[in-house]
Amino acid sequence: MTLNDFYSILPAVILIFSALVLLLADLWLSKHTKVVTPMLAVLGLIASIAASILFTGNVENGFGGFILVDGFSRFLVPLFAVTGIFAIGMAYDYLTRMGIQRGEYYSLLLFSVSGMMLMASAGDLVIIFLSLELLSIPLYILSGFAAPKAHSEESALKYFLLGTFASGFFLFGAAFLFGAAATTNLNGIVEAVTSGSANSTFLIIGSGLLLAGFSFKVAAVPFHGWTPDVYHGAPAPVSAFMSVGAKAAGFAVLIRVFSLIFPSLAEQYTPIFWGLAALTMLVGNVVAIAQINLKRMLAYSSIAHAGYILMAFVPFGDAAIRANSVASALFYLAGYALGSLGAWAVVIGMEKEDNQGTEINDLAGLGKRSPLMAAAMTVFMLSFTGIPLTLGFWGKFYLFRTAIEGGFISLAVIGLLTSLVSAFYYLRVVVKMYFQEGDSKFHWNFWTAAVAVFSALVIVVLSFIPGSLFDLAVKALLTGS
């Protein structure tokens, strides 16, 4: 192992190391000093961001192509770490109030973030599989973190069974990709595909199963069934973390694998992605209307947003547009991450100790009682809807533009119409907060509120300068290395 190899995985190594330290440190901390654990965890995450910026500058890959360090992973690794910091910020008060303040939360979270980081820089099917499990297994435990509450345990079991089911699909697909190309290295597979030595039947079976496996992870229809139940039953900070981190990691692999091997399979996969994207947008948005619980509404909204991101995959066959479509997917992912984390932070503040208080009706009167939180929530809802000049609008604008450039006008129209549908349930939240009387209470905690306000501020600022974030995303393009 050379120093370069070590640098290529340094951000993840730091996280795993701090997670282990946390497990030990937590044993010696007394009840009154428990606040040290989340602080150490945040320190670890910050160190990991610093490492990804400072030490990966001239590293291109590590471990002989097992780890790829390119603009793509440099864009996503800090995004995952920030997601982790937010998930800790909103969790501390929530865990205390729910009586589940246990130190394992933070170390499991760090393990999961390290899995996501490795996933974004995976250059080999083995690493994709291992990081997928490193990401998922802690999440299974975290979903059941409120045990012995029945709904949390149930959510954990559902997530566990369906997540493992998805891993099974991925694994079977990976085996056939290995069979097609006689290598598990992604670049090796690409070489085999471009030189024509790959067995095309095995290639199609393999990539199809791979797609099915990751459609589970990103919650694309028809593989979305677990999402509402799991997000509803799991502790809210865990749902927030899952809805952003696990989804982004799933998309990272989909983008990496399909943008590499897609060109030769465009004919077969364009219609499949078209159908997946259209179905996900339609089902996600339409079913979200019927939800009366905020958590379930956010779950369906996360399904719908996965549909918009899937739209970026449709024009992948066109080499001229591919670069822009990857960039717009990353841009949308970043905007969605901010909105989702912030909206969940508000839900966390609303949830009472008996897990009530998360119905949409419970938001009534929030505009008067907690004007700051209501304003933040309004920003998230408007951005989710894609009201012009918000961050969500720019995200959709870039996505629809690449779809139209690729000649998929009908898909862009579906996207536009479903956005209109989504306005109904997003704006209902805003109307509830400002125009109805109620006695809802936001459990004020500095860190929870800080997550919400900070996300809202970043969304507002980026709404005015979307170009700079988009440029960052363009820089993150796969250079085909």
Place this chain on the structure above:
Amino acid sequence: MIPIAYPLSLAAILFIIGIIGFLLRKNAIVIFMCLELMFNAANLVFITFSNYYQLIDGQVFVVFVMTVAAAEVAVGLALMVAIFRTKHSIDIDQMNSLKG
């Protein structure tokens, strides 16, 4: 040498049995066994191709899969024990407290 189609067909059959079992069975432990069947079907494919191409890569992958499967068993069974304590059943038809 056995034609490659034989072990591949066997793996496909095992995989499909796993899927059908996953969808139809009600006991969480049996569902979990079906998942293991799916994993091992994938292992069989890896071994088959590994042997076919005379490459070690596939066999290495299988070792990783077995290790991870063991970790999943640990978490999965712990979850089921926790649920059995709360509900005195691990029948997934009774997992219906989450609705909306």
